[in-house]
Amino acid sequence: MKHYCPYCNSVEKYRVEKRIIEEYKGIKVDVEEKVTFCEKCGNEIIVNNIEDDNLVRLYARYRELQGTVSSEDIVKLREKYNLSQRELTGILGWGKMTINRYENGSLPTKSHSDYLIDLIKDEKRLLEKAKMAYEKKQITEKTFDKLVKNEKKDTDLRGYLEKELVREPNIYNGYKQFDIDKVENLISYIASKVDNLYLTSLNKYLWFIDMVSFQRRAVGITGLTYMKEQFGPVIVGAKYEELSKLEDKYKREDSEKNDGGLISKIKSKGNFDLSDFTENEMEIVDEVIELLKDKSVKEISDLSHKELGWKKTERFKRISFEFAEEMVINERKNF
Ligand SMILES: [Zn+2]
Incomplete structure (x- = not known):
């Protein structure tokens, strides 16, 4: 490889050696750098792209050690x-x-x-x-x-959702009080694990997570209440609409279908915080995600229709968690 050498004032072959940068701005970094020398005169010369790589590595390491913003x-x-x-x-x-x-x-x-x-x-x-x-x-x-709008919209939505969804623990919320932060973090997490998370399917992910949790531990995870809709269980009162519009942890993306209807996807912002979840809860969450993530909207809907909770509940009525006992989703191996 050749590069201009300012000492020889000509383009010369150069060789590369590795060296360790021990310290940078008073911090011990120990980062490897590549140093280039003119083969003819032996002086150290600067080869731009190699030097750029050195700096990228050095800065990254420094940021990591310093807690510098990325x-x-x-x-x-x-x-x-x-x-x-x-x-x-x-x-x-x-x-x-x-x-x-x-x-x-x-x-x-x-x-x-x-x-x-x-x-x-x-x-x-x-x-x-x-x-x-x-x-x-x-x-x-x-x-x-x-x-200002962002702040106001978010505060209004949160207040509204809490007013609508916080209830004393009962059989319709899995004996769990609704916790908006937890639900937001959970949605963001699910969206980070599922490539195309449709809003309609999100309802079912949450329902299955709560139902499986209730089946195993006699308590739900989110505190949400679900009702029977035509295509499966959804959050009561269609509150998934408002939930999907919170913007701290995920983003809703709407696009038009061929028939003019809207199709909504949820994209994670990756900043979910799972510290409020117990190990047990995360195990259930991950299990349900694993079961559903490669399935189509229709397949997920069909799965929900196999559950007693959906079968035995009248349309638009709340689905009781007592049906969790009979859950079949996690009992069959191949579906
Ligand atoms: Zn030289």
Whole structure:
């Protein structure tokens, strides 16, 4: 391989040696780097793409050790609020290209990184910051509105869902009180494991998870209540509509079918937190996902129709968890 050597002032062959960078910015990193030497004069020369690779590895290691914000984290934050790089820069009041550079792999300064990490942990601060930026005319009204609307929509939806779905534990919610955070994290998790998670199938994933849980432990997982609909069990009062519109942990994507109807998919944002789930619960969740994930919408619907809970309940009526006793989904091997 050849490269220009500034000492020889000509293009010369070079050789590559490996070296360890022990320390970077006062932190012990121990990262391997590739160093290039001119074969003719023996001086160390810089070969751009090799040097770039070295820096990528070094920065990645440094970030890992330092807890520095990653470019993916910044992109996720922006996408959640539908902000452009410019808009986020405006809110933060930083140099024009700062976010652009960080997303392209430049290493954020310690203070910028700490700031972003705090924002991601406590996103209410983003709205406060945007308010200030708007007053200082760093961002437009349109940008500010995006954040306000997002905040309002989410708070309204949550309040509404809790009012509608929180009930004393009874046989229709698996003797479990509805927990919106848990359900959100669960949906995000399921969506991360299932390639094409349709909203109609999501209802059945949740139902099976709760029913299997009730069968084994006499208590559900989500605290949701389900009713019988034409194609299978769904969350009572069609509250899956509102649930699917929460935007912290997943995103709903609608597309039009040939007949003009809507088909909705749920895409995980990958930021689910499973710390509220016990080992037992996760075992059940994973088992149901494993059973259903390669099945079509129709196949999943058909499976739900084999269950007594669906058969014995009248249309639009709530499905009792007492039918969990007779669940067949997890008893047959080949379906
Ligand atoms: Zn040379």
